[in-house]
Amino acid sequence: MQAVRAMVFAAFLLCAALVYAAEDEGDMRIGLKPQPASPREVTTEDLQAAVKQLTAAPANNDATPWDRTPEAAALAAQAQENPELFARLLIPPGYPKAFPKADKHVRARAAAVLGLSRDLRALQPLVDSSVYDPEDSARLAAAKALRLLDEPVALRKLVDLASARDYQKFPWPVRKSACVALRRYGDVAAIERLLRELSYELAGGNPVDPKNHLRGASVGIGTDNPMGIPTSTPDLQLSEQDLYPVLAAVKELTGVSFTKGEKDFKTWQQWWSKEGPKFRFAE
Amino acid sequence: MSHTRYIAVLLLMACALVCGAYAADAGALMAEFKDLGAPQPEKRKLAQEKVRQTRLDALPALLGMLHPKQDTDEFTRIGVLRMIAEFAPLTDQAAQTLAWAAVMEKHLEVRREACAAIRQLQEDRALREVLRYGLAQDAAVRRSAAQALREIDDARALAGLVRAIPMPSVNANVGMPNSYSEPNMTLPLGPSGARMPIFLPQQSISGVATDIGSPAVDLLKEIAGKDFGNLPFGWMNWYREKAAQIGAAEREAYREHRSARELMNAP
Numbered sequence: 125m126q127a128v129r130a131m132v133f134a135a136f137l138l139c140a141a142l143v144y145a146a147e148d149e150g151d152m153r154i155g156l157k158p159q160p161a162s163p164r165e166v167t168t169e170d171l172q173a174a175v176k177q178l179t180a181a182p183a184n185n186d187a188t189p190w191d192r193t194p195e196a197a198a199l200a201a202q203a204q205e206n207p208e209l210f211a212r213l214l215i216p217p218g219y220p221k222a223f224p225k226a227d228k229h230v231r232a233r234a235a236a237v238l239g240l241s242r243d244l245r246a247l248q249p250l251v252d253s254s255v256y257d258p259e260d261s262a263r264l265a266a267a268k269a270l271r272l273l274d275e276p277v278a279l280r281k282l283v284d285l286a287s288a289r290d291y292q293k294f295p296w297p298v299r300k301s302a303c304v305a306l307r308r309y310g311d312v313a314a315i316e317r318l319l320r321e322l323s324y325e326l327a328g329g330n331p332v333d334p335k336n337h338l339r340g341a342s343v344g345i346g347t348d349n350p351m352g353i354p355t356s357t358p359d360l361q362l363s364e365q366d367l368y369p370v371l372a373a374v375k376e377l378t379g380v381s382f383t384k385g386e387k388d389f390k391t392w393q394q395w396w397s398k399e400g401p402k403f404r405f406a407e
Numbered sequence: 408m409s410h411t412r413y414i415a416v417l418l419l420m421a422c423a424l425v426c427g428a429y430a431a432d433a434g435a436l437m438a439e440f441k442d443l444g445a446p447q448p449e450k451r452k453l454a455q456e457k458v459r460q461t462r463l464d465a466l467p468a469l470l471g472m473l474h475p476k477q478d479t480d481e482f483t484r485i486g487v488l489r490m491i492a493e494f495a496p497l498t499d500q501a502a503q504t505l506a507w508a509a510v511m512e513k514h515l516e517v518r519r520e521a522c523a524a525i526r527q528l529q530e531d532r533a534l535r536e537v538l539r540y541g542l543a544q545d546a547a548v549r550r551s552a553a554q555a556l557r558e559i560d561d562a563r564a565l566a567g568l569v570r571a572i573p574m575p576s577v578n579a580n581v582g583m584p585n586s587y588s589e590p591n592m593t594l595p596l597g598p599s600g601a602r603m604p605i606f607l608p609q610q611s612i613s614g615v616a617t618d619i620g621s622p623a624v625d626l627l628k629e630i631a632g633k634d635f636g637n638l639p640f641g642w643m644n645w646y647r648e649k650a651a652q653i654g655a656a657e658r659e660a661y662r663e664h665r666s667a668r669e670l671m672n673a674p
Contacts, residue, residue, distance in 0.1 A: 133417070331634075339658065340635055340641040392651075
């Protein structure tokens with residue numbers, strides 16, 4: 125009898141514990157997990173209205189830059205509510221989902237608005253715009269807007285693009301554009317990050333560079349190449365930028381190059397330890 | 408007997424109640440901290456302030472938010488990792504969680520953020536754990552750990568791996584000398600340019616080489632993205648070049664001017 129009473133009491137306590145645990149979060153449900161609400165679809169009317177707002181002349185038409193006007197601030201508040209709308213306006217014509225009326229001025233202002241909103245959802249569209257937009261003014265606005273987001277992930281993504289090894293997917297003009305975006309972003313941490321990658325790229329030679337083949341690969345009995353088969357370096361006829369993507373990015377970003385010892389990490393390390401503390405990006 | 412059982416069941420249930428209370432608290436905290444990855448900076452700042460206020464209680468909840476079964480999004484996990492980094496010196500569990508996040512997280516940027524935290528805090532326990540992942544059986548885990556080690560870029564870890572490469576051992580069994588049936592070579596030393604046969608003893612040699620491969624070498628190949636073979640010397644030189652101790656020209660100059668004694672690896 126006592127055992128039955130104990131079991132009943134225990135069951136009661138267990139239920140109490142479960143209810144207490146579930147009460148605050150309210151996540152005890154039976155059945156399929158509900159899907160999060162999908163963001164509202166951006167209509168053509170919305171886009172047209174946004175373009176009209178972006179191209180409207182500011183009420184106080186003085187020399188104040190547009191991104192510091194009250195109109196821009198109001199649009200930034202709107203962008204916090206619906207960043208997808210302005211992200212769509214960043215897409216240049218010819219790309220999927222582009223809005224035909226989003227000319228270079230609209231795109232530059234949309235980028236500025238997204239930057240002012242400081243909304244993280246704008247990060248990827250701004251990274252894409254700062255690298256791939258065909259107009260320099262839009263790329264500049266996107267890179268400056270990225271800086272306003274104050275998010276290290278943006279810098280890492282730009283560094284990835286600038287030093288990408290896949291020269292077919294990311295040809296040199298794209299990587300160069302990413303370097304320019306990094307310069308406009310203006311954070312020295314990008315150089316430090318690239319130099320870390322450079323140490324891996326340069327140390328010990330390059331397996332695809334016939335003029336700077338791998339140094340010190342072990343050969344002979346007791347090694348994993350016992351027959352001493354020579355490692356043939358394929359001559360892929362690649363440019364210097366494709367053979368050394370990180371080196372090319374560092375040179376493009378810093379504007380520094382060396383006539384001697386450029387493919388030695390020691391040279392770059394010595395330069396950075398001397399110049400790093402006072403380094404500033406050229407305007 | 409029945410009294411003992413009664414008390415035991417009561418104790419068990421009391422434990423369940425306490426655990427339930429803890430889970431409820433952690434759940435409530437997690438719900439509050441979800442804004443660490445909010446798109447709006449004001450919300451993020453508010454959530455960060457909440458974490459700082461509930462400093463002691465926050466850490467378990469933050470670690471719980473990194474659990475793979477939690478549906479926290481990428482930026483929330485990044486925000487959580489940034490807050491965990493503020494709790495330095497970390498507990499053992501936090502260090503292990505950092506290492507786990509650096510290797511096993513599904514989002515690339517979250518893995519990088521964990522690596523950045525390990526690098527910034529110089530968290531040796533987490534680094535050791537990442538190295539352990541690098542020696543795992545699963546190739547995907549090894550690859551991911553190699554990426555993490557490259558991202559952390561800790562010189563001590565790389566030097567440690569180079570030091571861990573074993574020297575291969577080679578046994579040679581020399582057979583009986585063969586008969587001098589034919590000359591090995593002829594030299595033009597005779598009168599009027601006649602060639603003189605040179606007979607040299609010939610012996611068959613058979614041997615076994617062991618310790619040719621090692622997990623440290625495999626991991627280094629993954630980290631460097633280059634293959635310098637399995638001898639420690641090649642990797643040591645790679646490490647010295649990477650750490651900017653020597654340049655390629657210095658290394659080549661040394662190689663070209665080695666004495667015969669050095670070429671034979673004589674002590």
